Amino acid sequence: MKGQPSVHHPESRLLGLDEDSRSVAAALERCAETADDNLTLARHYLFYRSTGAEAYEKPLPPLYVASAWWPSLRQPWPRGAFDLGLKVRFLFRCVLHYLPLLANRECGAICVYFAEHLVHYSAFAPRYWRFPFMADNDLQIGNTWTDPSHRGRGLAGFALEKILVLKRKPGRYFWYVVEAINRPSIRVVERAGFELAAEGSWHKPFGIKLFGSYVPGSGIGAHLS
Numbered sequence: 001m002k003g004q005p006s007v008h009h010p011e012s013r014l015l016g017l018d019e020d021s022r023s024v025a026a027a028l029e030r031c032a033e034t035a036d037d038n039l040t041l042a043r044h045y046l047f048y049r050s051t052g053a054e055a056y057e058k059p060l061p062p063l064y065v066a067s068a069w070w071p072s073l074r075q076p077w078p079r080g081a082f083d084l085g086l087k088v089r090f091l092f093r094c095v096l097h098y099l100p101l102l103a104n105r106e107c108g109a110i111c112v113y114f115a116e117h118l119v120h121y122s123a124f125a126p127r128y129w130r131f132p133f134m135a136d137n138d139l140q141i142g143n144t145w146t147d148p149s150h151r152g153r154g155l156a157g158f159a160l161e162k163i164l165v166l167k168r169k170p171g172r173y174f175w176y177v178v179e180a181i182n183r184p185s186i187r188v189v190e191r192a193g194f195e196l197a198a199e200g201s202w203h204k205p206f207g208i209k210l211f212g213s214y215v216p217g218s219g220i221g222a223h224l225s
């Protein structure tokens with residue numbers, strides 16, 4: 001909405017409404033600009049990375065139990081997966097793993113349970129077409145979620161550090177791609193010592209989500225070397 005004329009009627013001056021309407025119009029314009037900015041940010045991604053060298057295992061809060069999930073035909077999604085969408089997302093990882101479409105074999109997830117309920121998962125996977133900028137040995141951490149009633153208790157932070165400790169090795173980078181408006185997620189990754197390596201966007205060839213990939217913006221490729 002930037003650049004659009006503000007709402008202004010000559011009659012309003014006669015009615016003594018000019019200042020009011022102008023301030024309303026200005027407020028509306030500010031809202032529209034904020035909305036525009038949010039839309040722009042929503043399409044904007046931050047590419048964080050870490051070697052995991054400084055990572056350490058954090059304790060879970062009492063009553064939470066963690067376990068690892070690895071792709072397998074017997075367990076194509078984690079125990080306690082509660083909806084079809086979630087099962088499909090993990091099944092997709094199994095397919096990538098078995099076909100094999102991943103740059104290496106190190107795919108999995110850290111899951112956290114509370115009273116047998118799955119309340120958090122953080123998955124990791126090597127390079128495939130969605131993350132073309134990664135090196136052969138690198139891992140990407142994503143598909144991260146905490147049940148809303150268990151947020152802010154350090155579960156995502158716990159899982160992230162766990163993956164780093166479990167999977168770090170010389171020459172490997174861990175990647176974490178997050179929407180620029182996702183403050184809780186950015187807080188989690190920055191708290192774990194990741195550094196911002198690039199900014200970029202999500203490309204969806206022919207409008208097909210399955211073919212989509214995260215692309216670091218031009219001019220910042222040097223950060224990725």
Ligand SMILES: CC(C)(COP(=O)(O)OP(=O)(O)OC[C@H]1O[C@@H](n2cnc3c(N)ncnc32)[C@H](O)[C@@H]1OP(=O)(O)O)[C@@H](O)C(=O)NCCC(=O)NCCS
Nearest residue numbers: 144145146151152153154155156157178183184185187188
């Ligand atoms: C992102 C997400 C996984 C974090 O899970 P979590 O278990 O609550 O994470 P943690 O408790 O380890 O840490 C959350 C941090 O974000 C902070 N936070 C929460 N809301 C925030 C906000 N609006 N702005 C800034 N920080 C915020 C918390 O205070 C906490 O930081 P602190 O420990 O320094 O106080 C969770 O919010 C979620 O599932 N979101 C929806 C799915 C999603 O966005 N996944 C990430 C995709 S990249």
